[in-house]
Amino acid sequence: MLKILEMSLRRGPEPLLEEVNANIADGQRVAIVGANGAGKTTLFKLLLGELTTDAGSFMLPG
Numbered sequence: 001m002l003k004i005l006e007m008s009l010r011r012g013p014e015p016l017l018e019e020v021n022a023n024i025a026d027g028q029r030v031a032i033v034g035a036n037g038a039g040k041t042t043l044f045k046l047l048l049g050e051l052t053t054d055a056g057s058f059m060l061p062g
Contacts, residue, residue: 001025002047007056009039009046016042019056 004022008015016039024030032040045051047060 002058002060004058005056007058008054009042009051010054011039011042 002022002024004020007017007020009017032043034040042051046053047058
């Protein structure tokens with residue numbers, strides 16, 4: 001399960017995510033869609049541990 005709690009993420013002056021909450025259960029399928037520059041790749045880099053949040057947290061079991 002992926003659990004996101006009050007997560008905020010900025011890159012430069014613009015916020016990409018602000019106080020996001022989400023629960024994605026094991027086996028659940030989701031899609032991440034958005035315009036170029038909206039932060040989709042940045043979100044995945046965060047989940048892979050390549051970046052850190054500016055606020056909040058997330059839990060992704062190994």
